[in-house]
Amino acid sequence: MSDQASRKATVDALFQKLFPICRSLTGDGNRQTFDIIGELAPFDVHEMPSGTKVFDWTVPDEWSIRDAYIADDAGNRIIDFANSNIHVASYSIPVDAVMTLDELSPHLHSLPDQPTAIPYRTLYYKRDWAFCITEEQRALIPSDENLRVVIDSDLSPGSMTYGDKVLPGTSGQEFVFSSYCCHPSLGNDNLSGIVLLTMLLRELSSRTLNHTYRFILAPETIGTIAYLHEHQDAMRQVTGSFVLTGVAGRGQYAYKQSLQSDALVDRIARRVMRGRNITFAERTFDPHGSDERQYSSPGFRIPTGIITRDGYYDYPEYHTSLDNLDFISCDALLETLDIYLCIVDTLENRKPLRSLAPNGEPHLGPRGLYPTVGGAMHTSGSTNVEKELDAILWTLTLADGIKDRTDIAEQSGIDIGLIDAIATRLIDGGLIEEVQ
Numbered sequence: 329m330s331d332q333a334s335r336k337a338t339v340d341a342l343f344q345k346l347f348p349i350c351r352s353l354t355g356d357g358n359r360q361t362f363d364i365i366g367e368l369a370p371f372d373v374h375e376m377p378s379g380t381k382v383f384d385w386t387v388p389d390e391w392s393i394r395d396a397y398i399a400d401d402a403g404n405r406i407i408d409f410a411n412s413n414i415h416v417a418s419y420s421i422p423v424d425a426v427m428t429l430d431e432l433s434p435h436l437h438s439l440p441d442q443p444t445a446i447p448y449r450t451l452y453y454k455r456d457w458a459f460c461i462t463e464e465q466r467a468l469i470p471s472d473e474n475l476r477v478v479i480d481s482d483l484s485p486g487s488m489t490y491g492d493k494v495l496p497g498t499s500g501q502e503f504v505f506s507s508y509c510c511h512p513s514l515g516n517d518n519l520s521g522i523v524l525l526t527m528l529l530r531e532l533s534s535r536t537l538n539h540t541y542r543f544i545l546a547p548e549t550i551g552t553i554a555y556l557h558e559h560q561d562a563m564r565q566v567t568g569s570f571v572l573t574g575v576a577g578r579g580q581y582a583y584k585q586s587l588q589s590d591a592l593v594d595r596i597a598r599r600v601m602r603g604r605n606i607t608f609a610e611r612t613f614d615p616h617g618s619d620e621r622q623y624s625s626p627g628f629r630i631p632t633g634i635i636t637r638d639g640y641y642d643y644p645e646y647h648t649s650l651d652n653l654d655f656i657s658c659d660a661l662l663e664t665l666d667i668y669l670c671i672v673d674t675l676e677n678r679k680p681l682r683s684l685a686p687n688g689e690p691h692l693g694p695r696g697l698y699p700t701v702g703g704a705m706h707t708s709g710s711t712n713v714e715k716e717l718d719a720i721l722w723t724l725t726l727a728d729g730i731k732d733r734t735d736i737a738e739q740s741g742i743d744i745g746l747i748d749a750i751a752t753r754l755i756d757g758g759l760i761e762e763v764q
């Protein structure tokens with residue numbers, strides 16, 4: 329079997345094994361998920377007790393569910409949790425009652441515009457219960473019978489499971505890859521993110537790395553806030569991050585910019601996707617979406633980019649039962665994996681330039697670096713000498729220890745060959761250095 333065929337078989341097996349599991353903010357489904365992905369990638373798994381204060385939040389009680397159904401007078405199950413774990417809103421409290429359809433209706437969610445779809449709903453902090461059903465199922469519930477309504481669940485103190493892994497490098501720069509493990513049987517959002525994070529960690533864990541890469545898999549929002557709380561000092565030093573979500577659809581790629589819009593992660597993501605001739609829409613940051621909101625909060629401000637292939641909100645199947653294994657594709661996931669591996673290679677191989685004379689512009693003349701007699705030139709000149717001066721001034725101005733030759737060429741619009749030659753001349757002249 330070729331490497332690619334073997335990776336595809338691994339991804340397919342992960343999709344099949346992980347999709348049926350009932351995940352939530354907490355519970356055994358999340359532990360089972362870590363057991364399965366732990367066979368492939370070395371996540372460290374942690375438990376945080378219910379009631380733990382993390383910044384403005386509190387880790388919730390643990391939720392477990394064994395069974396749930398709505399049955400007619402004769403005991404026939406019209407709605408059965410066994411058929412779909414999104415039939416019950418996540419964190420529904422237990423119920424065992426007989427009621428009419430009128431009494432049940434406030435607890436039913438369906439989608440009139442998508443009659444065959446079950447909506448995905450959560451009740452994390454409400455202490456309520458609800459069933460999510462298709463419009464077609466709703467029409468089958470008799471209005472003139474006593475209905476038996478059962479949710480066999482528990483909501484009691486336990487713990488929240490999350491995983492991480494730090495692959496240490498030597499450069500002092502750290503990047504984060506993050507995803508979330510709280511969605512039950514939903515494919516692109518976000519089984520695809522879990523599988524991609526697993527495959528990426530699996531591939532990188534055997535490499536010698538220049539930079540440090542931190543992998544985080546936690547429940548969305550509360551899990552990420554808890555993680556930030558537990559690793560405040562380290563997370564405030566992170567150079568950039570990517571949230572892995574919605575990465576295996578069959579539509580077009582999109583890139584959601586970081587809050588900073590032109591941070592290193594933005595430039596590298598664009599460069600890699602363009603370099604691979606991928607057509608993608610680009611969106612500016614907004615605080616809706618996923619954990620980019622936590623990483624971008626004022627206390628952390630980690631530049632966070634998101635590459636999606638059918639991203640959240642973009643497709644009608646989003647947060648419904650139609651976002652299933654048929655919606656996602658192993659090939660799409662592997663293509664996104666290749667993009668991320670290329671991003672890592674680019675980060676590993678780039679050599680940022682740092683000025684050794686950063687306080688005002690250095691005096692070029694005495695160093696023999698000023699290309700000609702000064703006075704008449706403008707930086708947008710067209711002679712070779714003028715172009716060289718232009719490249720020198722841009723390189724000195726942008727040599728901040730983060731930008732590399734390609735960044736400088738992109739920002740200045742100057743040919744990379746000339747920037748490369750000028751950078752070498754400035755390094756030889758002792759004005760800039762390459763940062764490892």
Ligand code: ZN
Pocket residue numbers: 511517518640647
């Ligand atoms: Zn979601």
